[in-house]
Amino acid sequence: MKKKSTRWMKALGFAALASCMVFTTSAGVFAADTATSTSESEDANRVISDGLEMSTSYPGVSAKPGSTVSFDLDFANGGSGELVSLSSSGVPDGATGYFQGGGNTISNVYVKNGQNSALATFSVDLPEDLAEGTYTITLTAQGETSSDTLDLTLNVSQEDLGASTLTADYDSQEGTSDGTFTFNTTLQNNSTSDQSYSLSAESPDGWTTTFTPSGESNNVSSVDVKGGSTSSVTVTVTPKKDADAGDYEIPITAKSANETLNLTLKVKITGTYSLSLTTQDQTLSFNAKANKKTAVVIDVVNNSNLPLTNINLTASAPTDWTVEFSESTIDSLEAGKTKEVTAYVTPSQSSISGDYAVTMTASATETSSDQQFRVTVQTQTVWGVVGVVVIIAIAAALVAVFRKFGRH
Secondary structure, three states, X not given: OHHXXXXXXXXXXXXXXXXXXXXXXXXXXXXXXXXXXXXHHHHHHHHHHOOEEXXXXXXXXEEOOOOEEEEEEEEEEOOOOEEEEEEEEOOOOOOEEEEEEOOEEEOEEEEOOEEEEEEEEEXXXXXXXXXXXXXXXXXXXXXXXXXXXXXXXXEEOXXXXXXXXXXXXXXXXXXXOOOOEEEEEEEEOOOOOOEEEEXXXXXXXXXXXXXXXXXXXXXXXXEEEOOOOEEEEEEEEEOOOOOOOEEEEEEEEEEOOOXXXXXXXXXXXXXXXXXXXXXXXXXXEEEEEOOOOEEEEEEEEEOOOOOEEEEEEEEEOOOXXXXXXXXXXXXXXXXXXXXXXXXXXXXXXXOOOEEEEEEEEEEOOOOEEEEEEEEEEEOOOHHHHHHHHHHHHHHHHHHHHHHHHOOO
């Protein structure tokens, strides 16, 4: 009996130990689940309480008294969409701060779940007499379940610290009046808001100035530049053909609602290239016969105030015609000088009577000129020759008759 009692006692002991272990494990799991649930609840509360965030890309800027400073406001919402009221504090005395959205002045904004870029804009109009210094403005976004604040720093100074700029890689060029001058300029918008700049130029009389954004082919009169960004603009200046040699200035202006940027481009005209072809009596027509060489004296005139070099003479004539020059190449021709050249024009044998056009071209390294001449071709017909023969025969017959019967 003792052995059986001992066995039963051991069995009861093991059972009790197992029960304790199960209870302890269950309690641990319950405690862990409870802790996890509590942690998740705390995280959820934290997302809701910190779910609204207000920010701007450039919270610290420099400005001059009398200017307007704008900040694009971005919002992030980790919770459900909610209506958020906007307010500001710390605006300098005499300055006016206001929120804008959709082109209107606003005091509330609806912030959807997720990212909301440039949902609103905060602007400050600074008075002309605002003292120089550093000012901090605090913006508050108050939602139904969450809120956030944003500090903006204004460094007010009379100096153009951080002002937008309009610059050129090279603002001075030189050349002849028959060329064009291309300037690569950069428009830097150092403000916090996007700006639309109208572009204009004060060109000399008869000159033209155009603006073309980098990478584009069309000319424009304005360009949009994002806050804190740059835009490259090509400025093309074309002088009038007969512009006198000398120095010229072309003031360029880029004007937005908040600022006016100026740049002066300089062009030096070194001279004018001009070349012409004519005859001594200014007559641009002559007569020629089919299959007969006709000589025409041509004047090659340098109307420039600079020498012309490597002048080549060529011609375009009807089919099977030939045009030759006594001197087809002129190495150099001084300014204001004239060179006489003889052109030999031979119409084709098959040419019929009538007017034809022959174009002669003088091409120099610096410039070129075309001149069209009218050539009147004269031909002898077969019947004309026959008529002459008949007349001669009749005359001979009359002479013979008079000789024979004259004595009688």
